[in-house]
Amino acid sequence: MQGNTACAEGALAAGCRFFGGYPITPSTEVAEHMALKLPKTGGVFIQMEDEIASIAAVIGASWTGVRAMTATSGPGFSLMMENLGFAVITETPCVVVNIQRGGPSTGQPTMAAQGDMLQCRFGSHGDYSVIALSPASVQEMYDLTAEAFNLSDRFRVPVFVMADEIIGHMREKLVVPDTVPRQERKLLKKGDLPFRAGDDLVPGFPTFGKGYSVHVTGLTHDERGYPCATSPSVHEDLVNRLVDKVESARDAISSADIVNxxxxxxxxxxxxxxxxxxxxxxxxxxxxxxxLRLKLVWPFAESLLSRFPDAETFIVPELNLGQMAREIQRHTDRTVIPVPKLGGALHNPSDLAGLLEEVA
Amino acid sequence: MRTEIRFSGFGGQGIILAAVIVGRAAVMYDNKHAVQTQVYGPEARGGASMSAVIIDDEPVLFPKVTSPDIYVIMSQEGFEKYGVSVTEGAVMLLDSTLVHSRPACRYIEIPATREARESLGRDIVANIIMLGALVAATGVVSREAIEKAILDSVPRGTEELNLRAMKKGFELAEQVKHG
Amino acid sequence: MTYADWFREDRLPHIYCVGCGNGTVINCTLSAVDQMGWEKEETVFVSGIGCSSRAPGYIVTDSLHTTHGRAIAFATGIKMANPDLRVIVFTGDGDLAAIGGNHFIHACRRNIDLTVVCMNNMIYGMTGGQGSPTTPPGALSTTTPYGSGEAAFDLCGLAAAAGANYVARYTSYHVKELTRAVRGGLENPGFSFIEALVQCPTNYGRRNKFRQVMDQIEYFKSHALLVQKADRMREEGKKIPDDMIIIGILARRNRPALGVRK
Amino acid sequence: MRLVIDERRCKGCNLCTLVCPYRIFRPGTTANRRGVIVPELDRPERCANCRLQRLYGRTLCGVCQMICPDQAISWEEEGACEPVKVAIEY
Structure with missing residues (x-):
């Protein structure tokens, strides 16, 4: 099965029942497969007029309590940035798949890249934190997409599946599990303030249509959800909580393969x-x-580096000019060697082996 | 053992489907591992299109073809773009109806398009003839596996035509082998 | 229950300026909703950014105050994911017709079952009085200091042409008629668009010869022309002055609609 | 029923003075504690809604309430008349 199709299948298995999207290479197969399958599950597929509207519709749908997602690539991802910030401040669960292609701008629509790794983390204005997963196989396109919904519902943040054209378009074996683990959205207890969080820093979710009478705004808001945009302390507390609820869990949710x-x-x-x-x-x-193969890239758990106590050198091959290498560098005093690659082709194993000989 | 196969031809010949069918045969019916990739882009429509499949007994790690062991070339442009860089140890199956050049490695000429047109009455199954020839000549997947994978992949109502094309491919490759 | 019961009492008074027509449009809309007998928990208000878009914050239902121009796109997601919800969008001329123009016409085309109430004050009020797509030619604003040199959008004509099932225009003076028009929109399946011209004394009126709040209301009163009368005048070959405001129900039809409650 | 203007909400735009068919509102003269000059009532008993709302069981006219952008106009029940002892001297 193709990676993009596996991504859609993983979403369906996770109970995704709303997809709003706009065609863009190389992510389009995700939308096409959702268009084919969602109506049969009682879900809704809608092709919106652009990516801004797509993520808006996904956020709107999420407030009715359904699991909702969109899929896009470079230019569309850029267009979504403002509304992704809205999802962050309103704490709306949603899954955004980005099948990365070469940029900036229209760039290389049909070639792979990993140039949006910093954009997914920092691309909207203001301070915030999100979760990003990065699949390296067709199987992981399925598994990690399904997991993205659980993380999104648990932390009430946008969760990104940061794949690339190579993984999205290649076909390999997919073993479909009988069920995927499912962690439901914690609902707001009636009578509680809608934006007051407990120890886990994540407030319960006041689903629309259930009598909560909740006002949801992209303005800085107090625990009642009422706009409170000029109080320094309300803003500071809100933004700190939005960041902390994700960052404080970074070791707990980190997911990586560790070899040797x-x-x-x-x-x-x-x-x-x-x-x-x-x-x-x-x-x-x-x-x-x-x-160290990161399956969960953001938030970056620097404790993973200490799992290699004897390491002298970290070599970081990426399909960009060193976006994650920069993040790794700031957490370690050991040598970090970025291996940037642009153009769409994957690092050749023989080139990496050659580098290895040079390094040590 | 890792085997890399590269397919090239012009858009509309079913180059991508051919690679998908071989991958499917290996994974689903021969219990091997496979990864199929292709060149995407506007140039894949009308110009030279390329797809590739890697078959291995172990899980396929690096998913891209670096030096193909087997080429299946179905157009002159495809040969010029993707076939000229062959290594000596490779083997090339070429559609001798449409490819005029010959590579610097062992090659097998299969008049797939002519046979598709003349014996089967449909150009469109030339890729299936090439698949039959590929399997008969190289044994990358078993004959049973390719048959099942073809049946999985072709439109309903065309199964018999495609199986005849596959068998024609077997025959043509055997003639070359014995001839 | 009366429409007053739909207000979030603890948030009043609202932030609108003295004499702003938006408060009137909220009254009319809530009155229409109240007349429908809808439950608060099945009703959702959605808005974008601007003065108009603060309205849902004063209404005691679930409400989503979104990003600039995108209210209809968010509302589309809500309505499609749960057609049992009654979804009403408050928007303004800048929000709807400038940054949100594309979402507007596509929602009309889809004919999705939303009711959109546009408070058209012909200016960007919240940001201090810049020209908008509905600022009349010649009108003064902070970005059209020599008078607007551009044509203004006819929002109702746009909605009708793009495929909306129900289109009406009134002003904040015509409170009874506006309430009936909103109610008509709520009753009609498919996309309903109600344009309410409102006075903006702070940023439009004082720059454009409406010195008092009342002056612009008087203007709405004296320059409103019911669509039936306008049609009759056209038939009789009479010219309708350019500054007349055609009010009334401008389109009502029953094309297939999206997201209608089953 | 008695018409009341909620001084906590009224911002003093005077739209009510424009629309009332009975002209029961007139612009105020002095600012209240919030600095707003709230309109004054002039013989409000002339208002049809004040007199007849109970009789008809619904709001009559009500244009002032509807146009009031600040949700400051409403009607409230009047308290029952206090019994007053009247001594009549014969």
Missing amino acids: PDARVVFISYGAPSRAVQQVLHDTSRDDIGH
């Missing part, structure tokens, strides 16, 4: 370049090479 924790040289990868690293480790006879 005793290694001196460790590759760190996510998404398609992971496949090149895996090939290098498969082909090499050396046993001092490790691999």
Whole structure:
């Protein structure tokens, strides 16, 4: 099965019942498959007039209590940024799939890239935190998309599936599990203030149509949900909570494959370049090479680096100019070597092996 | 063992479908691992289109084809774009009706388009003839597996035509082998 | 129950300026909703950004105050995901016709079962009085200091042409008629668009020869022309002055609609 | 029924003075504690709604209430008349 199709199937298995989207290469197969399958599950597929409207409709649908998603790529992702900030401040669960392509602008519509990793983390205005997953196989397109809904409902944040054209378009074996784990959205207790959070920093969800009479606004709001846009302390408390609810859980939700924790040289990868690293480790006879493969990229759990206590060097191949390498660098005093790659082709395993020889 | 197969032709010949069918045969019916990829883009419509499949006994790690072991070339433009860089150890199946050049490696000439037109009455199944020939000549997947995968993938009502095309491919490859 | 019961009493008085017509339009809309006998928990108000868009914050139902121009797109998601909800959108001329113009025409085309009430004050009020797509030619604003040189949108004509099932225009002077028009929109399945011309004394009126709040209301009163009368005048070959405001129910039809409650 | 203007909400726009068919509103003269000059009532018993709302069981006219942008106009029940002892001297 194709990666994009597997992504749609994973969403359906997770109970996604609303998809709002707009065609864009190389993500379109996700929308096409949802258009085919959603009506048969009683769900709704709607092709909106642009990506701004797509994410808006997804957020609106989410407030009725359904699991909702959209899928897009570079230019469409840029258009969604303002409303993603709205989802953050209103704490609306939603899943956004980005099948990354080469940018900036129209760039390389049909070629792979990982150039939106910082945009998904920081792209909307203001301070906030979100969750991003990065699948490296067709199987993970299914599994991680399904998991994205659980994380989104649990933390009430947008969750991104940051795939790329290679993973989205390749076909390989998919084993469909009988069921996928499902963690439901915590509902607001009647009588509680709609934006007052408990210890987990995540308030209960006041689904529209259930008599909560909740006012939801993109303005800075107090715990009642009422606009309160000029109080410094209300704003500070709100934004700190929005960030903390995700960041304080970063170790608990971190998800990565760790290979050879005793290694001196460790590759760190996510998404398609992971496949090149895996090939290098498969082909090499050396046993001092490790691999940290991030499945959950944001929030970045720096504790993962200490899982390699003997590591002297981290090598970070990415299909960009070193976006995650920059994040890794700021958490370690060990050598971080970015291996940037632009143009759409994947890192060649022999090139990475050659680099390995140079490094150590 | 990892086997990399590259398909090339012009848009509309079913180049991508051919790779998908081989991958499906390997995964679903031969219990192997496979990854299928392709070149996307406007140039894939009308110009030279390319798709690839990697078959392995172990899980396929690196998903891209770096140096193909087998080429299936169905157009002259496809040969020029994707077939000229062959390595010596590779083998190329080429549709001799449409490809005039010959590579610097072992090659097998299959008049797939002519046979599709003349024996089967439909150009469209030339890719299935090439698939039959590929399987008969190289054994990348079993004959049973390719048959099942073809039946899974072709439109309803065309099963018999496609199976005849596949068998024609078997025959043509065997003639070359023995001839 | 009366329409007054739909207000969030703890948030009044609202933030609108002295004499702003938006409060009147909220009264008329809530009165129409109240007449429908709808429950608060099945009714959702959605808005974008601008003066008009603060309205849902004063109404005691579920409400979504969204981003600039996108209210209809958010409302589309709500209505499609749960057609049992009654979804009403408050918007303004800048929100609807400038930044949100594309969502507006596509919602009309889809004929999705929403009621959109546009408080058209012909100016960007919240940001201090800049020209909008409905600022009349010649009118002064902070960005048209020599008089607007652009043509203004006919929002109702746009909605009708794009496929909305129900289109009406009144002003904040015509409170009874406006209430009836909103009610007509709520009753009609499919996309209903009600344009309410409102006075903006602070940012439009004082720059455009309406020194007192009442002056602009007097203007609405004296320049309103019922559509039936306008049609009759046209038939008789009489010219309708450019500054007349055609009011009334401008379109009412029953084309297939999206998201209608089953 | 008695018409009341909620001084906490009225912002003093005087639209009520324009629309009332009985002219029971007139612009006020002095500012209240919030600095708003709230309209004054002039013989409000002339208002049809004040007199007849109970009889008809619904709001009559009500244009002032509807146009009031600040939701400041409403009607409230009048308290029952206090019995007053009247001594009549013969």
